[in-house]
Amino acid sequence: MEAEIGRGGFLTFINCYNVKWATRTQDVFTIAKVLALVIIIISGIVWLVLGHTEHFEMPDVMENSKTDPGHISLAFYSGVFSFAGWNYLNFVTEELKEPHKNLPRAIYISMPTVTVIYLLVNVAYFAVLSPDELLESNAVAVSFADRVLGPVAFLMPLFVAFSCVGSLNGTLFASSRMFFVGARDGQLPELLSMINLRYVTPMPSLLFLGGLSCVMLISSDIIALINYTTFAESAVVAVAVAGLLYLRYTRPNLERPIKLNLLIPISFFVMCMFLVVFPFFVSPDEVLVGLLMIISGFPVYFLFVYWQSKPKAIVEPWVRLTHSIQKLLWCVPGEGEAKDV
Incomplete structure (x- = not known):
């Protein structure tokens, strides 16, 4: 847990300090993740071409599968988690150039691409590992690499770490903008709509989200x-x-x-x-x-947004806390649209 908290804190710092650093971090780790997936796909195809099809035959591959609607929906949860980035672009439309054109274009290109990549990766996994080995593995990509990549298998845990870091960075970058815009529109406490004057980042929103991420490691x-x-x-x-x-x-x-x-x-x-x-x-x-x-x-929501006639006993301490955090983080309420990145 300490390692996860450390990574989360470091990525929160990057997102608070510089928007371009955050986007470059995302680019680097996304490229690394896709490179790892391409290596897995090519290795799986080569494995099948060499005639290793013992784990890839029907109906053996479907043995002991649960097909009731409840288990199918839970199985989709892992898939939905893997594809969770599909909606992140909606949170950062203010920071996209020509969002009305580029947002649909990004979704149309990325969704089929990611779908094909993950489909081929799963084909590679099932070609090399048995269903039992897949279920028992703590990290399927690492088990796959140990089986087929030989002396370079040690690189796969590094790629898995890159994937985790990239996913966390994307969540911090996009979801903090959702909190920021929600607060700016009056649906969340005003504190979350603040922008740091020096770095022009939604620092309170990022720190709040980073803290919540650490709490969720229960x-x-x-x-x-x-x-x-x-x-x-x-x-x-x-x-x-x-x-x-x-x-x-x-x-x-x-x-x-x-x-x-x-x-x-x-x-x-x-x-x-x-x-x-x-x-x-x-x-x-x-x-x-x-x-x-x-x-x-x-x-x-009820306490900070809906309830307009709050007593001074609630309003004054909250206002003092907000002003204190503003001074600490050197923040002011955000107005208008964010700059293109």
Whole structure:
């Protein structure tokens, strides 16, 4: 846990200090991750060409699989976690050049690319490792490398670390902007809408998110952590899409710079509900933790946003705390749009 907290603290510092450092960090670790995946794909293809197909034959590869809707939805959780970056660009549209053009373009290019890469990586894994070996491995990529990469297998743990660091950096960079914009629009405490005067970064939002990330390290069970966060994300996204569908029905003439065929958000909403409902029948404890994570935001919203006539006993200490943090972090409320990066 100490190592994870250290990485989180270091990446939080980078994001607080310099936006371009954060984006360059993301570029470097993304390239490293894709390079590792390409190595795995090529190695798997070579392994199959050499005739090693004993682990890649039907129906053996599907033996002992659970096909009920609850377990299928939980299996999707790991996939959703792997693809979680698909929605991060929506959080940083103010920092994109020509977002109305580049945001759809980035999604159209990245989603099929990532899908093909992960599909081929899983083909490589199943070509080299048996289903039991996949389930028992703490890091499948490392087990794969030990089997087929020989003297260079020691590089794979390094690539796995790069992947983890890149994922965490992307989450910090994008989600902090969501907190920042939410606070600026009056949906979160004003403190989170502050920008550091020197570095022009949403420092309070980044520090708050970095602290929350460390608190969430309550378990070393990666599957449980994935289930917590994926349920919470799927539930929140389902509610957001339901709101968009409602607006499309009640206010069809609103200006929509990016507008899709209605079948796409409807299909997406149905998929989100599948991920939200069926896990209750298989893993209710983990789902309830995710639900509690969502509900924990209600008292914060009620206390700091919805309740307008708060007594001085609450307002004055909070104002003093806000001013103190402003002075400490040298921050002022953010206005307007962020600069392009």
